[in-house]
Amino acid sequence: MMTATMSSAITASEPKRLPVGRIVGFTVLALVVLFAFLTPLVWPVDPTKQSLRNVLAAPSWSEPLGYDHLGRSMLARLAAALRLSLGLAFLSVLTAAVPGALLGILAAWKGGIVDRALSVLGDVFLALPGLLLVLMLTAIAPDSPWALYVGISLVLWIEYFRLTRATTRTLITSPAVQASRLLGFGPAYIIRRHLWPEIAPMILTVAAFGAATAIMAIAALGFVSVGVRPPTPELGLMMTELLPYYEEAPHALLQPIIAVFLLVLSLNLIAGRKAQ
């Protein structure tokens, strides 16, 4: 009761409404995620199963999104492709965020040679444009989504590192942190109590942008046929495959395009306008 009134008093004193863009972004993303993960439960069709009688058939009641050029269910393929993109993007963002943020704090905390060594490491990965690095890693381990995952994570971690490093550097000299350290509190307490509340909202923005970058990179590599191999459904690859049949079945080509668009748009909206 007591805590309830207190928290409501706090929210009343400083109204903290989510911006409209962010709400729209979260809603669209949630719908796409639901579509991707519920479809196989409601509609258990194998995304690689062919029925050649239905090649490029238009959407109908029995097959809401129609068939592709090999008579495969577009609904099943689109959902599978979205699961692949979402899963890979989520994994890479997570793998990039945790070490990136921790190394950023470490660099700012220790300073000196640790800071310099970690910054040089960051520069190494920043020197090449991200897609180039991912492309070269996929050349090292062709035909595997793991190369994509490792490559994208290696590109994304730097952003977290730079952000947390810059924030921690200013925070660590603040009177509040100095007081905590003088009182004998350890790093875990200071990170949880002083650093995390400042860093967390920024992490969300960077993570949303990172996920958008990852999804675009996966699609771009699929599109130039370097990433995932057929018959695995992948958004970029589906576009390459369906492009020659644009005249007969424009609906088929438009589906992966709309899927990528909605995903990236929702993530951009979540990220907000500040971190363009």
Next chain:
Amino acid sequence: MTRVLGYRLFQALLVALTVGVLTFIMIRALPGDMAYRIAAGRYGYDMVNTDAANAVRTELGLDQGGTTALGQWFSDLVRFDLGVSVVSGEAVIDEVRHQLGHTVELALAAVLLSLLIGPPLGILAGLRPGGVIDRGLLLVSSTLRALPHFVVGLLLIIVLATGMGVLPAAGHGEPQNLILPALTLALGLAAVSSRVARDAMAGVAGSPYYAFGRTKGLSDAQVLRRHGLRNVSVPIVTYLGVQFIYLIEGVVVVETLFAWPGIGHALVHAIFARDVPVIQGTALVMGLMFVLLNALVDLACYLIDPRRQAA
């Protein structure tokens, strides 16, 4: 200034090192017998036999040990000897030089086009924040930013090339072949640079010195020319540096989409063919191009903003 350029030089060294190590791992990690792969790339998959593979192996010295190979690799790299394409047999440096010309042509056209589209619209929007132009521009740029380059390219092909038939979808040699790929890249770049210009212009237009310029009797056009443009151009030019990542990445995808015979196209095809020397050469040149462009942006900012020269 020398410190900034020194950093870029350091970055260039890092590019060479990263590309060198990555391609070296690549050549070691490739599955299967490399001699057979290369022989297949040269003579076609149906014509490969043990003799052909062995001929390739002795010719290219594929049977030496790991450390010797790495040492050889770097001594070649330092002397900028990029080796010979294992598929076409031509020197990589000549191939890359040839392709680089096409890529630079495309990239220049894209940047110029994006500067014609983006910042003017952004400045117009920033002069009246919240107006019709501002809202419309926000909508268009958010849409464009949510579409990867190749989707923009695809839509342009569908609408302008196959739909209306006004421009060729792919090809090279005629001036109109340049339009679609350059426009694809330019739209992506302009989507961001227009927002940067808009925010910068809104900031400048709301500043006291801008209001004073108006109060002392300058016309709208005069105050924009005398007090607005130079202040707005620093963030735009700075942001151009960030956008070069987009440009380089876009070149890879857009060249492949439009079959433009540049470096990105060559890189993707070298990856298909496992042509490691060409992968190394193209990746190296693209990485170095990226560093060089950033160094040029540093210089441009230095020239535009006299405050940096004092510091």
